[in-house]
Amino acid sequence: MNIVDQVPDYIRSLIPYAPGKPIEEVEREYGIEGSVKLASNENPLGPSPRAVKALQEKLHQLHLYPDGDCFYLKQGLAAKLGVSQEQLIFGNGSNELIELAVRTFMRPGDEAVMAGQAFVIYRLVVQAAGGSCNVVPLKNFTHDLEAMARAITGRTRIVFLANPNNPTGTIYRRKEWEGFLERITPELLLIVDEAYFEYVTDPDYPNSLSYHGESGALLTLRTFSKLYGLAGLRIGYGVGPKKVVDLMHRVRQPFNVNAAAQWAALAALEDHEHVMRSLKVNREGMGYLNEEIAKLGLERIPSQGNFILIRVGDGQTVFNRLLKRGVIVRPMGAYNFPEYIRVTVGTAKENSRFINELNNIIKD
Numbered sequence: 382m383n384i385v386d387q388v389p390d391y392i393r394s395l396i397p398y399a400p401g402k403p404i405e406e407v408e409r410e411y412g413i414e415g416s417v418k419l420a421s422n423e424n425p426l427g428p429s430p431r432a433v434k435a436l437q438e439k440l441h442q443l444h445l446y447p448d449g450d451c452f453y454l455k456q457g458l459a460a461k462l463g464v465s466q467e468q469l470i471f472g473n474g475s476n477e478l479i480e481l482a483v484r485t486f487m488r489p490g491d492e493a494v495m496a497g498q499a500f501v502i503y504r505l506v507v508q509a510a511g512g513s514c515n516v517v518p519l520k521n522f523t524h525d526l527e528a529m530a531r532a533i534t535g536r537t538r539i540v541f542l543a544n545p546n547n548p549t550g551t552i553y554r555r556k557e558w559e560g561f562l563e564r565i566t567p568e569l570l571l572i573v574d575e576a577y578f579e580y581v582t583d584p585d586y587p588n589s590l591s592y593h594g595e596s597g598a599l600l601t602l603r604t605f606s607k608l609y610g611l612a613g614l615r616i617g618y619g620v621g622p623k624k625v626v627d628l629m630h631r632v633r634q635p636f637n638v639n640a641a642a643q644w645a646a647l648a649a650l651e652d653h654e655h656v657m658r659s660l661k662v663n664r665e666g667m668g669y670l671n672e673e674i675a676k677l678g679l680e681r682i683p684s685q686g687n688f689i690l691i692r693v694g695d696g697q698t699v700f701n702r703l704l705k706r707g708v709i710v711r712p713m714g715a716y717n718f719p720e721y722i723r724v725t726v727g728t729a730k731e732n733s734r735f736i737n738e739l740n741n742i743i744k745d
């Protein structure tokens with residue numbers, strides 16, 4: 382059998398992640414200018430200015446390999462989080478850490494439990510490793526922890542939770558979480574993806590870092606792509622028990638996190654002003670969008686992240702029509718929410734542009 386034909390069905394049937402087009406291409410295609418991108422939950426204020434300065438000062442070192450241990454960043458982050466350095470691992474975005482965890486802890490035929498409408502990468506990575514996905518429907522757009530606990534079988538190796546969840550922006554709360562933890566046994570790894578945790582305002586939010594040590598193997602994943610505005614550099618981190626992290630280090634590439642990402646992330650961690658401004662812009666933008674969406678008579682899912690899922694009727698059509706008017710959002714067909722679009726909270730100007738164009742479309 383030739384090399385291509387030897388590839389198993391679980392690889393052939395993978396549906397590649399559909400990335401958005403570059404903004405310049407969209408503008409050229411539709412003959413528009415000054416479009417706004419509210420499609421990928423990026424920081425509308427841009428990167429941390431301190432991170433940009435750190436990069437500018439260090440660019441002359443680009444001929445050197447990065448620090449394979451992320452030494453300074455690890456030191457800085459461990460101090461900030463109050464965890465030991467041995468509990469930390471960095472990745473080329475938190476996406477890479479999802480993949481590293483799966484490659485380390487799952488074998489073909491093993492199962493992973495995840496929510497029906499959670500971040501699509503979990504499914505892709507598990508399938509690519511020959512694992513099977515035990516998919517549990519959301520309940521009221523939120524992880525159904527009770528049903529997820531029941532879905533665990535003897536073959537389950539990883540459970541994925543996203544809190545807040547993407548694309549719904551919903552969270553599960555402390556009481557359900559603590560009940561769920563009691564049902565998790567040391568035979569499996571519980572991954573809590575907290576890519577958006579900094580935006581959460583609900584006082585009942587269980588920050589998973591406070592629960593390390595209580596459950597057997599809990600891995601918290603976070604990212605510099607959202608609040609810190611460094612999505613283009615690709616850097617995220619995981620916090621887990623030393624034994625778990627140690628095994629993942631064996632599987633990763635020696636230089637998996639590039640030098641620029643390390644310099645920028647360390648500087649961004651100290652950029653309190655950028656963090657505070659970003660949170661304020663998100664809070665105000667979320668308030669504005671919530672009100673305006675209600676005025677348009679549309680339903681939305683209350684969100685604890687930096688994005689909102691809005692029920693618009695035919696999501697794909699509304700997405701296309703917004704695109705022609707220079708507002709790029711995300712249609713939700715791939716998440717099996719065909720009636721919805723997901724919009725990232727932008728700057729005040731971007732948000733009002735989105736609302737105006739959405740209003741025009743609805744009126745038409």
Ligand SMILES: Cc1ncc(COP(=O)(O)O)c(C=O)c1O
Pocket residue numbers: 421422473474475476477500543546547574576603604605606612615616617
């Ligand atoms: C729930 C969730 N986890 C992880 C990520 C990926 O983050 P990173 O850019 O760190 O790979 C995203 C990005 O959209 C996300 O929504």
